[in-house]
Amino acid sequence: MTPGPRATGERDVAAWPLAGVVVRARGESVALRVAVQRLYALGCEVRFDDAPPPAGAPAGWLGVASAPFGMPGEALPECGIGWSGPVGVPMAGERDVQAACGIAHVHGRATGGPRALRLDYASVCAGVLTAQALTAVLLALLRGGPALAARTSVAQAALLALTQYIAVATCERSDLPVLGTPGRTACSGEGRVPPFRSTDGVPFEIETFDAERWRLFWAVLDAEPKAVAAGWPPFQQRFATATCTLPPALGETAAAARYRDVVAAAAEAGVSVLPVRDADAPLAPSPASPWRLRELTGVAGEPSGLPPLARDARGPLAGLLVVESTNRVQGPLAGHVLGLLGADVVRLEPPGGDPLRGVPPMAGPTSARFLALNRGKRALEADLKSGAGRRAAVRLIACAHVFLHNWPPGRAGAYGLDHEDLAPVRPSLVYAQAGGWAEALPPPQPMGTDYLVQAYSGVAALLAGPGERPAPSLMTLTDVLGALISAEAVVAALVARARSGAGVRAATALIDAARLLRATPPGRAPAGPRVTPVTDLAAMADDPAFDGVLDRTPQAAYSRAPWTFVPAHRHEEAL
Template structure:
């Protein structure tokens, strides 16, 4: 790996400084990718030219990068990509790749997301591919011509749902009658819509008891509420909403605060958010002086992150999926898990001896068990970090300091480390913050209001769109951090948040019609889709369940030229 002499601060926060990219096309995906590359310091030229036939959603081509030598990266973006089902826009992808089906589970029938969600995800993946390609060239790699598609982004977003559907076919969630009113969100006596969150059954019980709900309704409501992240449905007893509407919002909020339940108002799409940070990934160098690394870790494999080692200590969706994306780019990922392993390994349905949902986010990773609250566990984490390039965690605020494993602690053993925190709210809400979870972020940032059809009250989708997009943004920040570290020799801190995903969806939303006019068939059976030969390039199977494949392909420039007419 070569270290180029340059200012530490600027290339760490803008690691593509000095790079020029030419963008063709005007899809949401290519515009999102161009915006992300600009935020990394890249000059993006747009000349109003149409995309080439083999990249109908756009093309990004690096034209100049004086700080590297060798072939320059590019990324081609399609709609269908390798899928043998014609798609020509966002709504086609949502229909043909299962997004309408999963989003519509909560209301009993397929529904379009009223945001260009798959296109936004594809744009982040495309920017990620270009940045990873630049890092690969800097490290001596050659497979830097990437291709992705909006359909592949959609498949990655649904990988958990596909894994569940294929591991236990025919046992999907019960759907409500079409058009039925749904809760959550809940409504107070003054008409305020609000979302609540807790992972603790006792907090759920105390909250509803405080409001006067019947014990039977409280007990019946907990399983669907707890499982809604996995099922995309949440059929709660009507008695819970009947109790909520008897109280004004301040009283409900006091009950939530007294019982440890997080609560936020479902905001309008125009509700102001704090100014965005200068770097969307909050990239900044460690205060220590840059440390030269003459050789770097030896590349093994073909992915652009081949030879990169990632230590991941994360749970639920955002952190593990971020680590999974880095693994799909070629990195070796090692999970730090508590003694006995991550409890999510045993959550049904099972694919063999391990949870299908867990495998969708964690297959291919190694695991080391360590109790991070103990001295021995901390020493294990420090030992792993000392021989790694990235440390990725999504612990609750303050936990890193309590563990003695914050950025400064790990920089002491690995000064060139990329220390990545995948959080919930960042600066969007003041402390003490509510839980940083998907549906609360949708509600507060106004995304829930963007999703609702005209005439319907705003409600978050129960498809985990924020968790997934937040994971992609986290992985994007890690790749940018690795490039900054490679250019400067400095360690890099990366901080992303689920709220960043909400902000990005808001910023890219166009009222009116990018999602209109689908012609592709609407998929209503994820297991059948995964088994359909037309979708073979999207999914792979271990014999027990199916999972999405990597959302890009990387080839050497000479290989791509041979394929061009």
């Protein structure tokens, strides 16, 4: 493979933080290919070996051959990728993973039965996690820590992607619908809405988090009020349930309207609406850096500038403080991943706490879904709409190494918490924004949410089988992958900061996740028939084969960290 960009000065390090690192690669899985492309974009030179990957890493192996930092003569980091990993179920490919680890179960809820995604989704997630892990262990070297070897698997990536669904399915007091309950969640593909279809044949998705805007949108289109009221709960809950069976009258109302009238109604109500586009629909050009990394300030500090990593640290990000102001899925999961890597994560929450804390089903006093995305984090309540709340936030961020938010465009500036506002307070800050559309759509942009992104990007069309109408998966695909990409950006930016001493800005978006899914061709299916049975989430949580990958509490179960880290000199033995 052609070498990645080489740094010729400190400013280059912000864009290509792994410039000068040489990595060897073995294997040909989708997970490995994705990881290699991510490392290449970070500035690595990647060389493929003819040798097969080690026996314990059948999906691929990456090893650092040389790096311009670290202790001379010390072992160098590496990462092995398996299919099953610690899961005691034999798996040999993407379809096995989707069946055994619950993806087919969750994706199939909207159409009434288990169904595999027509994308190598778990493998793509595993590839991002692999590149992230290797970057994190290189950061450990930069901080004076030991050389570490990481291990991950496609199964562990799948389980992390489903952690919120696992928590809900296993919560003892869950009152949400369960797949297979007659009349509650099962529906046919033909009858399922959204997406809707206008009278002039345009399939479209709508989005709002506000019940009054939902009511007004349908009122403008002259929908039956009872159907509008009945449709709001399943529409609002579809992010949590992966189902959305709406009253047929709403689909009929949409089918009687021209698309331009739908757009006008959405504008009047303040609702976002976008067409479901083809799989080859054009997108705005990709950014030069998949994470839009750039130097936060022109004044560099001392090289490294990060606290040293203890030799017995619990993760490569141990000793680093991350402050996040996030909600829903993408932002909180990104912060959760950083916490799983060892960072100390503090949430800025509004007075009274994040509303998601009280959304059923409850795991003790807190929402099971909230805990799936935020376990282990500390919280500080601050009203960012007030001067006192903003000052409290700035005091906390002034001590942090990372500030992460997923606010809509313009809010950071309105709060006085944009990267330019914080640079004088913390010149070496890693400022990370997890957004929706980035530069893909001009302002004013629609809401940057999962199903709109799947629809507009063409991902929904990629999921459709022969003769089927394109429809986004109601499993949150771009939210989860977008979160992994956001965390990946933070780790890369920390490497850049450690090498230059300067602060770094990282901006990622859900559309980046969609681009990655569109750009990744499927891998080869293993020879012979698939024998892995389809597993539902509740049964999986009770299966001893998953003991090594699930944290089971008296109230609910959650996925564990998707990697393990061991000293590099022990890694070949462990594999």
